[in-house]
Amino acid sequence: MSASSRDSLAGAGWQSQEPGTYRELMPPRVAKLSWLNPSTLWKARNGPLAALLGDPTGTDRQRWVRRQLDAGAADADLVIERDDPDEYSFVLIADTGEGDDSQYAVVPGLLKAGAGTRFAVLSSDVLYPVGSANEYGTKFFQPYRDYDAPIYAIPGNHDWYDGLTGFMRVFCRAPALPPAARPRPVVTAAWWRNLLWKKSDVPDDALLDEARKLRSAPAQAASQPGPYWALDSGPLRIIGIDTGLLGGIDKAQGEWLRRVCLGPRPKILVTGSPIYVDNEHHPCAIEGGGTVDDIVRDPKHNFVAAIGGDIHNYQHYPVDVDGRRIEYVVSGGGGAFMHATHTIPRVTVGGVTEEQFRCYPLRSDSLAFYSGLYGRRLRLRRLFGLTPDEAGAVLAQRLDMKPTRATGAAVTLRTRFVASALGAPPRPHSRARMRLPVRKVLTQVISPGGATYSPPFFKSFLRLDVSPAGVRVRCFAATGMRGQELDPPVEDEFTIALPPAGNL
Structure with missing residues (x-):
């Protein structure tokens, strides 16, 4: 397989x-x-x-x-x-x-x-x-x-x-x-x-x-x-x-x-x-x-x-x-x-736990995809572009879980900023509010405009x-x-x- x-x-x-x-x-x-x-x-x-x-x-x-x-x-x-x-x-x-x-x-x-x-x-x-x-x-x-x-x-x-x-x-x-x-x-x-x-x-x-x-x-x-x-x-x-x-x-x-x-x-x-x-x-x-x-x-x-x-x-x-x-x-x-799937919070709905939940693409692949999209659209590739490993590391930290794929990437100020700006859920008890209104805008506007060929x-x-x-x-x-x-x-x-x- x-x-x-x-x-x-x-x-x-x-x-x-x-x-x-x-x-x-x-x-x-x-x-x-x-x-x-x-x-x-x-x-x-x-x-x-x-x-x-x-x-x-x-x-x-x-x-x-x-x-x-x-x-x-x-x-x-x-x-x-x-x-x-x-x-x-x-x-x-x-x-x-x-x-x-x-x-x-x-x-x-x-x-x-x-x-x-x-x-x-x-x-x-x-x-x-x-x-x-x-x-x-x-x-x-x-x-x-x-x-x-x-x-x-x-x-x-x-x-x-x-x-x-x-x-x-x-x-x-x-x-x-x-x-x-x-x-x-x-x-x-x-x-x-x-x-x-x-x-x-x-x-x-x-x-x-x-x-x-x-x-x-x-x-x-x-x-x-x-x-x-x-x-x-x-x-x-x-x-x-x-x-x-x-x-x-x-x-x-x-x-x-x-x-x-x-x-x-x-x-x-x-x-x-x-x-x-x-x-x-x-x-x-x-x-x-x-x-x-x-x-x-x-x-x-x-x-x-x-x-x-x-x-x-x-x-x-x-x-x-x-x-x-x-x-x-x-x-x-x-x-x-x-x-996007990277905007989905740690799952608790309907009694379903994060460990039971499955999604595709993985949240890390979704964040890597959209960081590349934002980087191209804003002409800020070096700032916004995350590798899948970087995306996996920062999302694991924010969602308090192990990365689905093993990653040795470090979580840096830049990766935290990109994750926050692109709508990744905040860490538990975080007061951070510096996020683009990505969750709804991404679904209604940015995602349809992000088709790739x-x-x-x-x-x-x-x-x-x-x-x-x-x-x-x-x-x-x-x-x-x-x-x-x-x-x-x-x-x-x-x-x-x-x-x-x-x-x-």
């Missing part, structure tokens, strides 16, 4: 190695998506507008679902029935489609580690920046053309920036919705929202039909009933929910979720908004009352895991819920820019091997290096025990 980032600098992709072959999979010309470009931010304006002027996502989502039901394209429970054996495997990727180097760098390892899997689940943000149907060719069909199994998806907030038109056309073969009734010309929040709202792109069906040829093999055929669904496969029910623009679900979806969660079958939740992330608990509100996590924790629903995208890294929180273990996972490293990329995906006795979960890394394309390193591994069939 290939060395991981937990073993060595080479395993993390820092040391000089042969570059991967992923560029051979890419189209000849690739547009580089810049999140610092005002035109990109303007295209993605619907999220801030929804937060400010009211979110129409729930209403629009139910219009999509009602039309699928009326057309006979779905049943009331939105169930996908699969004829899988009791022992099988599937892969999970999320936050994929920028269409550039970091997305394509995931593909060789995905094909290698995902060999023999029965299907894939793509959870959250299939396409960036706005989920347009006209960009699916190079950002979905071409990257995964050699994955010889169906792909099912749930949308993320960026897929909703297009009103879900592209997502529904590709995954559900659904035509665009007719325009909703316009509010009366009175200056209200809804009126302003409608005035400023980005309208859906008109799908080019000829372009989309040509793109579909890239994944047209019978083994790749997939059909799903809507933006949220339940998938019955072997001993499991996998439930995918659509958390829309702002990370909550509407009342009708909440009622559906409570209904499809009944029964003794073990369940895994797949969501666009993680429930535990960055040492915080986000239970996901349901319109009308209650939360998604209330449903996950209810023992009569038999959830064993909840896996969310949206944050572009990997995090694992094994939470004890009244004597039962529920595995809460963030898995959003499928191809887009990398969100050469390794290491710190991308990841999951392979889940299912049997009646349990589910083996492995997080594989994709660095962009050739050796790790051929033998993808495992950054985390755990097994979820399933109850014996006689106890269901």
Whole structure:
């Protein structure tokens, strides 16, 4: 097995190695998506507008679902029935489609580690920046053309920036919705929202039909009933929910979720908004009352895991819920820019200890990556640039833990300054407040602007091997290096025990 980032600098992709072959999979010309470009931010304006002027996502989502039901394209429970054996495997990727180097760098390892899997689940943000149907060719069909199994998806907030038109056309073969009734010309929040709202792109069906040829093999055929669904496969029910623009679900979806969660079958939740992330608990509100996590924790629903995208890294929180273990996972490293992990404090949330917690990239690699980014942007490389060893040493001191990788680097005034300035958590009982507002700014502004086009990329995906006795979960890394394309390193591994069939 290939060395991981937990073993060595080479395993993390820092040391000089042969570059991967992923560029051979890419189209000849690739547009580089810049999140610092005002035109990109303007295209993605619907999220801030929804937060400010009211979110129409729930209403629009139910219009999509009602039309699928009326057309006979779905049943009331939105169930996908699969004829899988009791022992099988599937892969999970999320936050994929920028269409550039970091997305394509995931593909060789995905094909290698995902060999023999029965299907894939793509959870959250299939396409960036706005989920347009006209960009699916190079950002979905071409990257995964050699994955010889169906792909099912749930949308993320960026897929909703297009009103879900592209997502529904590709995954559900659904035509665009007719325009909703316009509010009366009175200056209200809804009126302003409608005035400023980005309208859906008109799908080019000829372009989309040509793109579909890239994944047209019978083994790749997939059909799903809507933006949220339940998938019955072997001993499991996998439930995918659509958390829309702002990370909550509407009342009708909440009622559906409570209904499809009944029964003794073990369940895994797949969501666009993680429930535990960055040492915080986000239970996901349901319109009308209650939360998604209330449903996950209810023992009569038999959830064993909840896996969310949206944050572009990997995090694992094994939470004890009244004597039962529920595995809460963030898995959003499928191809887009990398969100920092070095800003995550020493973990205490949900009763999970730092020793139980796992993340990828390691905090030290995240700090080294962003120190290099700040050094380049500010033209202060000698001041800001930290080696991975220097980053590991200073973070070990600040978080009061041993470095994951052994390091002989000294902690100096400069490394302490850089760590503090770049948002690393302060030492316990420290009064230091000299920090850039990195934790939120890094997530919302600096991280999207920090996309890189050469390794290491710190991308990841999951392979889940299912049997009646349990589910083996492995997080594989994709660095962009050739050796790790051929033998993808495992950054985390755990097994979820399933109850014996006689106890269901």
